[in-house]
Amino acid sequence: MIPINMPKVGEEEAQAVLEVVRKGPLTNALGMGPKTVEFERNYAKFAGVKHSVAVNTGTAALHAAIAAVGVKQGDEVILPSFTFVATAEAVVLAGAKPVFADINPETYNLSPSAVEKAVTKNTKAIMPVDLYGFSADIKPLKEIAEKHGLALVEDAAQAHGATYEGKPAGAFADAACWSLYASKNMTTGEGGVVTTDNDQIAETLRMIRTHGEKAKYASLMLGNNYRMSEIQAAIGIVQLQKLPSFVSKRRQNAKQLTKILEESGRLVLPWESEDRQHSWYLYTARLKDGTQEERNRLLEELKKKEIGAEAYYVNPVHLMPFYRENFGSVKLPETDKASRQVFSLPIHPGVTEEQVEYIGKTVLSLI
Numbered sequence: 001m002i003p004i005n006m007p008k009v010g011e012e013e014a015q016a017v018l019e020v021v022r023k024g025p026l027t028n029a030l031g032m033g034p035k036t037v038e039f040e041r042n043y044a045k046f047a048g049v050k051h052s053v054a055v056n057t058g059t060a061a062l063h064a065a066i067a068a069v070g071v072k073q074g075d076e077v078i079l080p081s082f083t084f085v086a087t088a089e090a091v092v093l094a095g096a097k098p099v100f101a102d103i104n105p106e107t108y109n110l111s112p113s114a115v116e117k118a119v120t121k122n123t124k125a126i127m128p129v130d131l132y133g134f135s136a137d138i139k140p141l142k143e144i145a146e147k148h149g150l151a152l153v154e155d156a157a158q159a160h161g162a163t164y165e166g167k168p169a170g171a172f173a174d175a176a177c178w179s180l181y182a183s184k185n186m187t188t189g190e191g192g193v194v195t196t197d198n199d200q201i202a203e204t205l206r207m208i209r210t211h212g213e214k215a216k217y218a219s220l221m222l223g224n225n226y227r228m229s230e231i232q233a234a235i236g237i238v239q240l241q242k243l244p245s246f247v248s249k250r251r252q253n254a255k256q257l258t259k260i261l262e263e264s265g266r267l268v269l270p271w272e273s274e275d276r277q278h279s280w281y282l283y284t285a286r287l288k289d290g291t292q293e294e295r296n297r298l299l300e301e302l303k304k305k306e307i308g309a310e311a312y313y314v315n316p317v318h319l320m321p322f323y324r325e326n327f328g329s330v331k332l333p334e335t336d337k338a339s340r341q342v343f344s345l346p347i348h349p350g351v352t353e354e355q356v357e358y359i360g361k362t363v364l365s366l367i
């Protein structure tokens with residue numbers, strides 16, 4: 001089976017881990033061990049901002065960022081439902097209400113006009129997601145945020161290597177949250193990062209990461225244990241160096257696959273432009289006018305042919321029992337339609353040119 005994603009770790013990562021295991025420290029009580037500090041310095045440079053705060057998952061990054069921008073009980077946060085559930089969890093963990101807005105069908109990302117309509121006097125933040133690794137419409141969203149005095153927290157969990165107007169994804173938001181989970185473009189096994197240009201948000205994030213402390217036994221605010229271990233950070237330093245080559249191979253595979261699939265009139269294919277470059281975390285196509293049954297049948301057929309195609313977010317968050325029961329029903333026609341028609345194909349750096357050709361031709365033969 002050609003898996004949909006697969007971590008690419010090697011001897012350099014193994015050596016980096018061994019060094020930490022042999023010499024220590026394994027972690028640091030304030031989350032600021034030497035490897036973590038080095039990783040953060042490098043990651044901030046990569047993200048084109050002043051600060052990066054490393055944490056232990058992307059979910060922790062989202063929760064810490066939402067809390068750090070001041071979201072609290074009674075507030076509302078506008079976000080897409082067409083995302084991984086962690087985006088919404090961060091809002092609920094902060095005691096706030098997730099307000100789901102519909103997507104732009106061209107990008108699968110939060111629609112600025114839908115966001116504008118969802119703003120109320122209780123809205124505190126907007127939380128766009130760079131779905132599949134394609135930057136959200138961040139400038140129009142930033143205008144809305146500025147007009148209404150809202151925080152902009154970007155879920156960049158899938159966006160390592162994506163750009164918006166030449167800047168790295170996340171650079172226009174008040175805070176951007178990244179995942180380093182094993183499937184992502186770069187990984188530390190589990191892990192996460194928050195990046196920001198804002199000194200105050202960075203200071204608050206560092207406290208939230210470690211029990212609200214700046215010094216031991218003197219909590220200044222509610223925190224958690226969101227610290228990254230030195231082992232994770234050591235892997236992250238190596239993976240970050242390799243990231244450009246990973247993204248370049250993903251881009252090459254995506255281009256090749258698009259060339260093959262373009263022949264079919266039945267598919268809407270992912271795109272990028274000079275101005276808005278994809279991270280190519282997931283190559284997601286859409287079956288034009290297709291039904292859910294047809295899409296699911298295609299996935300089954302692809303699996304039979306050893307192609308690990310997947311459909312992500314088939315049950316958008318607003319339809320999940322917990323969210324429907326606690327936050328009511330909401331109509332999101334573009335979200336619902338996309339969730340029935342999309343499917344993703346493997347293009348990770350381990351996929352060879354021959355395999356891309358096999359994947360493309362197999363899809364063409366099945367649709």
Ligand SMILES: Cc1ncc(COP(=O)(O)O)c(C=O)c1O
Binds near residue numbers: 083178180191
């Ligand atoms: C869009 C999105 N948000 C949040 C997360 C959560 O990240 P993690 O799994 O590292 O907690 C993920 C990754 O799984 C994701 O894809």
